[in-house]
Amino acid sequence: MDSGLLVSPGAHALSLRLAAEVESVANDPPHGVLRCCVRSAGLVELLLQASRESGFGAREWPLLVGGEGVGDDPSVAAAIGTAPRSPVAVRFGVPIPLDEVDDTGCCDASFWALGMREHPTLRCIAARAVEWLEAPPHDPVRRERWMAAAAAAAAKTATVAAYRRIARTPELVNSTGQLRPEYFADARVGRLLCPEPCSALPTHPAAAHHAAPVPPPAPEALVAALAPEAIGDGIFRFNLLAPAFCTAVAAEVAGFEASALPRRRVNSMNRGGAVLSDLGMEPLMTELARRLVAPLAAALYSAEPFGGSIDHHHSFVVAYRHSGGDRGLDLHHDASEVWRVPQLKNTRSPSHRLKSPRSV
Numbered sequence: 001m002d003s004g005l006l007v008s009p010g011a012h013a014l015s016l017r018l019a020a021e022v023e024s025v026a027n028d029p030p031h032g033v034l035r036c037c038v039r040s041a042g043l044v045e046l047l048l049q050a051s052r053e054s055g056f057g058a059r060e061w062p063l064l065v066g067g068e069g070v071g072d073d074p075s076v077a078a079a080i081g082t083a084p085r086s087p088v089a090v091r092f093g094v095p096i097p098l099d100e101v102d103d104t105g106c107c108d109a110s111f112w113a114l115g116m117r118e119h120p121t122l123r124c125i126a127a128r129a130v131e132w133l134e135a136p137p138h139d140p141v142r143r144e145r146w147m148a149a150a151a152a153a154a155a156k157t158a159t160v161a162a163y164r165r166i167a168r169t170p171e172l173v174n175s176t177g178q179l180r181p182e183y184f185a186d187a188r189v190g191r192l193l194c195p196e197p198c199s200a201l202p203t204h205p206a207a208a209h210h211a212a213p214v215p216p217p218a219p220e221a222l223v224a225a226l227a228p229e230a231i232g233d234g235i236f237r238f239n240l241l242a243p244a245f246c247t248a249v250a251a252e253v254a255g256f257e258a259s260a261l262p263r264r265r266v267n268s269m270n271r272g273g274a275v276l277s278d279l280g281m282e283p284l285m286t287e288l289a290r291r292l293v294a295p296l297a298a299a300l301y302s303a304e305p306f307g308g309s310i311d312h313h314h315s316f317v318v319a320y321r322h323s324g325g326d327r328g329l330d331l332h333h334d335a336s337e338v339w340r341v342p343q344l345k346n347t348r349s350p351s352h353r354l355k356s357p358r359s360v
Helices: 013-019 022-027 074-080 122-134 140-164 187-193 205-210 219-226 243-258 282-300
Strands: 033-040 043-048 061-065 090-092 229-232 235-237 273-275 316-318
Touching: 013 043, 022 033, 022 122, 033 122, 043 122, 061 122, 187 219, 219 282, 243 273, 243 316
Parallel strands: none
Antiparallel strands: 033 043, 043 061, 061 090, 229 235, 273 316
């Protein structure tokens, strides 16, 4: 793949045209499409669900459409035998264990079926994505991998459902991902991120899922409310989360670790902690990323090419202990656009050494 900067959704002609098709798709959704909305200029979000109840049909899958597609320039691709650039970027908004999807959620060249590349429409992109979730490939080897991936996705969904039944603070791990003003240390921030009283928001999971997302606050308003302090090159510090919220999240992680449910390591460096999506916090972290991290990054890192395009996350908690676990973490490089590092508990153990120019 060439190393040039990709065109953002708001500056990509095809993305803007596809975004103009949202109303038509939303009013007459094709099979498997639960929701279709414009998330920002040229960026469309689809919520998909396969018809079968097992495998990939055990949960809903967000799909983002917008921005220049991945791949090489057609002339370069023809010369060196690589995949030509896709007409538009199509990526799953959460990790999905498909061979044809990379670590960032981007679908590879095989997504573009005959005729789609030449005449892409939002409706055919949605139908193709649902097809990937419902129909295993014909090739025996790829079919076997698809079946294993579908089983893994269903198992993870079952783990989330099992933990939600025993959660200590159910609203943190439910499927609505609803932010609450009391989660934040400053009332002004709570009002910005939660513009309506909780009682006025949809309470049924299906209603919350299928309603169009509330637009995030203006980046300038967030900066004014948070008053971030620059403590290094691209490193900012500010008071964000209420102590009670931090305590509740830490308690959920402890409860998950104490359960008999299957869990994975958060990364190759830490032994303690949990991936928050494994215990049902994916919706809540997605809302926090969409309503807080994305607009804040757009304001604080406006000169960076990624500044206005934060649209996915990997959220986890690590634990440092004086005995029987990790005591700290050495200097390392993280492959991410933005790091948000809240401290959930007071500790004397060393935490992350923030030296990235992209840390919040």
